Amino acid sequence: MNNTFAPTPLADAAIKQYAPALEKGSHLVVIGAGAFGGWTALYLLRSGFRVTLIDAWGPGNSRSGSGDETRVIRSTYGANGLYFDLNVRALELWKAHQKKWDKPLFHPSGVLWFCYEEKVDLIDASLPFMEKHGLAYQYFSRKEAQARFPQVFVDDLDHLALDPHGGYLRAREGAMAVKEAFVREGGGYHQAMAKPGPVRSGRMEFIELNGGTTLAADAYVFASGSWLSSLFPEALGAFITCTRQEAYYVGVPHRYAALFDTMPVWMDADGRDFYYGIPGNAGRGFKIGVDLRGPAFDPTDGDRILDLDVLAKARQFLGHRFPWLQGAPAG
Numbered sequence: 552m553n554n555t556f557a558p559t560p561l562a563d564a565a566i567k568q569y570a571p572a573l574e575k576g577s578h579l580v581v582i583g584a585g586a587f588g589g590w591t592a593l594y595l596l597r598s599g600f601r602v603t604l605i606d607a608w609g610p611g612n613s614r615s616g617s618g619d620e621t622r623v624i625r626s627t628y629g630a631n632g633l634y635f636d637l638n639v640r641a642l643e644l645w646k647a648h649q650k651k652w653d654k655p656l657f658h659p660s661g662v663l664w665f666c667y668e669e670k671v672d673l674i675d676a677s678l679p680f681m682e683k684h685g686l687a688y689q690y691f692s693r694k695e696a697q698a699r700f701p702q703v704f705v706d707d708l709d710h711l712a713l714d715p716h717g718g719y720l721r722a723r724e725g726a727m728a729v730k731e732a733f734v735r736e737g738g739g740y741h742q743a744m745a746k747p748g749p750v751r752s753g754r755m756e757f758i759e760l761n762g763g764t765t766l767a768a769d770a771y772v773f774a775s776g777s778w779l780s781s782l783f784p785e786a787l788g789a790f791i792t793c794t795r796q797e798a799y800y801v802g803v804p805h806r807y808a809a810l811f812d813t814m815p816v817w818m819d820a821d822g823r824d825f826y827y828g829i830p831g832n833a834g835r836g837f838k839i840g841v842d843l844r845g846p847a848f849d850p851t852d853g854d855r856i857l858d859l860d861v862l863a864k865a866r867q868f869l870g871h872r873f874p875w876l877q878g879a880p881a882g
């Protein structure tokens with residue numbers, strides 16, 4: 552295995568720190584085949600462990616966080632240097648693996664920020680990390696932006712900033728591709744609902760699977776996303792709450808389709824209702840996401856029906872920022 556695909560020294564150090572007693576060849580079970588569980592299982596396998604990956608409904612299923620068509624991938628999260636470093640490494644891995652698997656998963660569309668003020672903390676606080684990694688933003692005045700992005704209404708903005716290194720990932724397909732690679736490389740995958748088993752002397756003895764069977768291993772990694780608080784209510788109930796968050800797909804009028812399909816991912820940095828969007832989406836339309844925490848939500852049994860009040864506000868924003876999309880159908 553060449554160096555790009557091998558675990559980094561940081562990953563090896565983490566395994567030594569958190570699982571010091573595990574010999575290479577030990578049997579590990581990862582519960583959850585989303586972005587976190589899938590990659591964790593693949594890299595544990597590549598680190599020399601025997602690994603079983605389990606998911607209740609399959610990698611990238613529609614109840615999971617990794618189950619939408621697309622997800623933005625960007626390094627800029629304000630003063631969070633660790634996040635920036637992790638994202639740079641993640642991008643490197645997605646690019647290397649999509650080449651290896653001959654499957655386009657990362658779309659380097661860039662990420663375009665709509666900036667209302669001269670200074671935007673979220674971007675400015677990341678500048679030292681950009682410098683460290685040799686990455687730079689491109690800045691557009693209103694006039695320049697109008698010529699380059701005629702589909703965007705810019706009169707109420709101070710400027711636009713483009714991160715040319717980010718873009719979007721095919722999320723559902725990515726989760727499935729990781730699981731397929733994991734199986735090809737020798738991992739075992741089972742579709743089953745798992746429940747933590749009894750813990751004695753600090754060790755979980757086994758996990759229970761639906762159908763009444765059990766599975767024992769040397770260690771278990773619960774990468775179960777929004778379900779973690781219900782699996783471990785005493786330890787995590789107070790820390791993890793699954794909440795609703797809306798995203799819509801909008802039908803772009805045919806004459807503007809090419810212009811919207813090829814535009815960068817966009818983020819509206821007005822600091823209140825944080826709207827963002829992604830083009831493409833495997834033909835489903837132009838996505839607008841509302842990055843606000845909604846009410847608590849049950850990821851297993853909750854209905855996924857649009858909230859018409861949130862949609863009405865999102866539509867108002869969309870019609871303002873992208874006048875050619877006024878009244879466009881959403882779903």
Ligand SMILES: Cc1cc2nc3c(=O)[nH]c(=O)nc-3n(C[C@H](O)[C@H](O)[C@H](O)COP(=O)(O)OP(=O)(O)OC[C@H]3O[C@@H](n4cnc5c(N)ncnc54)[C@H](O)[C@@H]3O)c2cc1C
Nearest residue numbers: 583585586587606607615616617622623744745775776778
């Ligand atoms: C609307 C929305 C928009 C987002 N946008 C972005 C974005 O643009 N960019 C970004 O980087 N992040 C984004 N995120 C966050 C990102 O999607 C998540 O952080 C990520 O997908 C979580 O991955 P995960 O593997 O932790 O969880 P999940 O993908 O939810 O995976 C958990 C898996 O565990 C399985 N599971 C759960 N319980 C059990 C059990 N008991 N037994 C067996 N299997 C079980 C589930 O079926 C599921 O497949 C967004 C999230 C949401 C909700």
